[in-house]
Structure formats: C-alpha cells, structure tokens
Amino acid sequence: MKIIVPMAGRGSRLRPHTLTVPKPLIPIAGKPIVHRLVEDIAKVLDEKVEEVAFIIGQDFGEKVEKDLLEIAQKMGAKGTIYYQDKPLGTGHAIMCAKDSLEGPAVIAYADTLFKADFTLDKDADAVIWVKQVENPSAYGVVKLNDKNQITDLVEKPEDFVSDLAVIGIYYFKDVAVLKGELQNVLDQNIIRGGEYQINDGIEAMKQKGKIFVPGQVDEWMDCGNKNVTVETNGRMLSFLHQDGEKLIADSVKIINSEITEPCFIGENVELVNAKIGPNVSIGNGCKITDATIKNSLIQNESVVKNAKLDNAMIGSHAKFDGNFTQISIGDYSVLE
Incomplete structure (x- = not known):
C-alpha cells in the first residue's frame, strides 16, 4: 500500500505561519499536520504502508524534504519526494508522482485531519472518503444509488444533491488506472478553472465501469486559516x-x-x-x-x-x- 500526499501549496490563508514552513508541517497537538494525517490513514488501512510519496514545491528547501522523509521512515515506509513546479490543479499534482502510481494507494491532500472508525472496502475499485455536513452547497458532494455506490460528483450544488462532502482522501485498488485517465486529461488539455482536476480522471473511471463507494468519517478537521x-x-x-x-x-x-x-x-x-x-x-x-x-x-x-x-x-x-x-x-x- 502507498500513500500519495500532494502538498505543493504553501497555504496562503495561514500566513504568516506558512511564510517559513509549509502548512502541512504546522504542528497540531505537537505533531505536524501531515504526520498525523498519514498515521491516521495507516490506522484505517490496517496494513503495512510501503511508501509515502510527497509532492511539494521546489522552493520548500532541504530541511522540509528531510522532515518529510523522516515521517515516512518513522512509519517504516520508503519516503519519496516529487515536485510540482506550477500550481496546475489536483490532477496535475498527482501526475507529478506518476512513477509511484502503481498498485493500491491512498491519495490524501495534506490540509485536513480526520477521525474515522470504518473498514475500508478493498474489493471496490475505489473509495472516496466523505463527511456528512450541514451546508453541502459549500462543498463538493457525492450522490449515491441504492447500492451505496457513488454515481455523481457535484461541486458546490445550488440545489440539494447530497449532504456527503468529499474531504480530499481517496483509495484506489490500482492507482495506475487513475494515472492512465489523468494522463488523458493532460494530453487532451481538459482544464476547469485553469487547472487539471482529479474529478475528471475519476469520472472517466466511472464511465468505464469502475465502482466507487463512500467511506464516511466521524470527524473532519480543517487547517485552512488561523x-x-x-x-x-x-x-x-x-x-x-x-x-x-x-x-x-x-x-x-x-x-x-x-x-x-x-x-x-x-x-x-x-x-x-x-x-x-x-x-x-x-x-x-x-x-x-x-x-x-x-x-x-x-x-x-x-x-x-x-x-x-x-x-x-x-x-x-x-x-x-x-x-x-x-x-x-x-x-x-x-x-x-
């Protein structure tokens, strides 16, 4: 199992604290956000994590890279550093780590923490982790069918679709399938809001029959601003x-x-x-x-x-x- 962590953004809404340290390394209860994130993911996976791949900005510096590799080492995993040189969206960030996109993997954006007590459905092609929210129009949400399968991803719906918000953590039974679809997104220059989006890769997978199911967390904690x-x-x-x-x-x-x-x-x-x-x-x-x-x-x-x-x-x-x-x-x- 691998954990892929896109974290190239500095975190402008958390300035001045992110002027010297990227947001995922800000400590929460004495431990960096990204460290808590990967540890909690590992608990839900209930299996050995072989690699943690971090996608960072090229200007983060040697100390940041050293700290991230130590986080992976403490988990008994290989640490890998990749760089995203331009802020071109979630899909682009993931593809910066394409050499690690093989086999089962979790992709997790390093600006959120969670508490969960659910068993990951590893028979599904993919799992999108969600949290029930009171104001779904402020989030991207998932729509489910009567088989508890995800049929649609809807960004900030004006009319009620669902109250299950996407928290930015995904499991893929074989992340190479996502890599192939995101490569198509890049090759075809499919851009939304000036960026390449992971959702376009997910939608292509669904259209080809891949089954996505929700994994619902109990607590979802943001670290967006002070x-x-x-x-x-x-x-x-x-x-x-x-x-x-x-x-x-x-x-x-x-x-x-x-x-x-x-x-x-x-x-x-x-x-x-x-x-x-x-x-x-x-x-x-x-x-x-x-x-x-x-x-x-x-x-x-x-x-x-x-x-x-x-x-x-x-x-x-x-x-x-x-x-x-x-x-x-x-x-x-x-x-x-």
Missing part, C-alpha cells in the same frame, strides 16, 4: 486526551503554575506564574511567564510573558510581551 487551525488543535487534543495519550513531557518545569487539560506541552518547557489550558499546545523549549493561555497554539522555542491569550497562534522562536488576546504572529516575530 481560527480553524486553533479550533482543530483543541479538538485533536480532546481526542488524544480521551484516548489516554501522554501529552505533557516529563521535562516540563512547572513553577507556581497550573494546567487545565487537555493540553500538549513539549520537552523543556518552563511555566512560571502561568495558567495554561484548556486546548493549548506549547512546543519544545518555550518559556511562558506571568501568562494566562487557553485555546491557543504556540510552536517551538518561543517566549511569552505578561500575556492573556485566547484563540492565539504563535510561531517558533517568537517573543511576545503584551496585552493583546487573539494574536497571530509567525516565526521569529518580536512584540515587546
């Missing part, structure tokens, strides 16, 4: 806390401070006269002094003092000293 990323961090912390996962490192120094769980607190963090939580993630090496922090996400090696934070997001190596509450500052920023 507010929803902070919210997703809190939801993930709650899930991990309920599962009994250890979230507070033994090396944390707690001086006249209190922690209200769930919280993630990394290695060598120092808390002085602080009230932390709930729903707070603090990365390695941070120092928090004279502060009250809840519903917030702070990355690594940052210093926060004299602060009362709620719905805040602070990057790595940042310094914050002030009275603002709902802040969003990136790596190496200084507000004193």
